[in-house]
């Protein structure tokens with residue numbers, strides 16, 4: 001096929017594609033109207049949830065299975081990410097809060113999940129993101145919950161301990177590569193800024209290559225890059241995306257200890273999604289520590305109902321000294337029969353129990 005013919009055919013396909021994209025967009029508006037109608041019939045005054053992670057997971061699975069190439073499944077999914085992003089923005093003005101400034105891994109995870117058509121709002125602290133969702137200042141918020149190398153993100157867990165009015169709606173995994181960014185070469189660097197999590201992920205490299213440099217913890221990796229750019233002899237451990245955003249050079253690419261370093265984020269909103277056939281649920285509870293084996297009895301309830309636990313963490317309850325809030329993630333949706341029964345039974349061993357939310361399990 002010659003060049004002109006190939007371009008002519010592409011032009012014809014583009015015409016059909018734009019038509020089809022708009023046909024899909026009109027159907028998505030119908031979906032929005034149907035959701036509103038169904039809420040009205042239930043007598044609920046609230047706005048429907050536009051972002052439906054379970055449905056998106058089904059759409060991605062479907063397009064992956066339909067794809068015959070030559071486009072890779074990743075390319076087709078990236079295109080669909082933007083199609084659904086536009087579809088969300090057509091249904092409503094959705095905003096997403098994240099730990100800023102721009103260029104943090106939270107920002108990248110948010111764009112990766114919601115696409116380019118929505119508005120993103122940076123906040124200075126993780127607790128501010130969570131508070132913004134609780135106050136409905138933003139539609140959704142995205143917060144880091146754990147890193148595969150350095151473990152739990154305690155700021156997020158501590159913010160949950162205060163029982164904010166939010167629900168977990170989805171989970172997002174993001175491969176994370178930390179880099180050393182600076183306007184200076186290694187021998188001239190005397191100070192390194194970063195977030196405690198990023199320091200944790202790059203400690204070995206810094207111990208070896210910058211043992212004498214002062215490490216200064218700040219609110220985010222992008223904030224670190226912003227500060228390093230404004231100071232002499234300073235550097236930041238941050239995403240390489242921040243190099244161009246804050247006019248820094250990449251002194252060393254990938255200073256992370258583990259090759260498969262991954263951070264898991266949670267999308268928070270006003271409610272959880274409906275059941276899919278593969279969900280997880282995050283709970284937090286305290287147990288009466290004067291009761292011998294109280295935690296063990298509580299966890300045993302899950303075993304009895306054949307419910308798998310995928311994560312457990314604890315933080316000080318802040319109500320009583322040496323008293324803990326336990327965070328347990330289990331397989332299943334809070335509305336699944338076995339999970340609902342377990343949640344009822346576990347109350348006998350818990351002083352308080354909060355179901356933080358149920359969400360479709362995501363591949364990582």
Ligand SMILES: O=C(O)C(=O)C[C@]1(C(=O)O)C=C[C@@H](O)C=C1
Nearest residue numbers: 028031050051052055056084087
């Ligand atoms: O199915 C829905 O609930 C929609 O709003 C439509 C749609 C889509 O475009 O496919 C858009 C956003 C949701 O997150 C999931 C799916």
